Amino acid sequence: MSSKASAKVEISNRLGMHARPAMLLAELAQQYRSSVTVRRLDQSNAVDAKSIMQLMMLAATTGTKLEVAADGPDASEAVNAIETLVQAGFQEA
DSSP: OOEEEEEEEEOOSTTOSOHHHHHHHHHHHTTSSSEEEEEETTSSOOEETTOHHHHHTTOOOTTOEEEEEEEETTHHHHHHHHHHHHHTGGGOO
């Protein structure tokens, strides 16, 4: 059974979503069977959350608002995990 989930998050860490946060997000998304996408709220195109390069192309600086969406058997879990990671500032000081 396929389900959908989404959440809006804001990048809060000082350096935005640079290579390390993009890697953390992609690695987390890859743990789920659902397809996971991320898009800037000020743009219409979403990118594959399982791709570090596509995430970096978002150019998500501090304060950028994003929508995380997932479609699949573990969609809610994937969105919740990514939302937690972003809200924690990607564990950056």
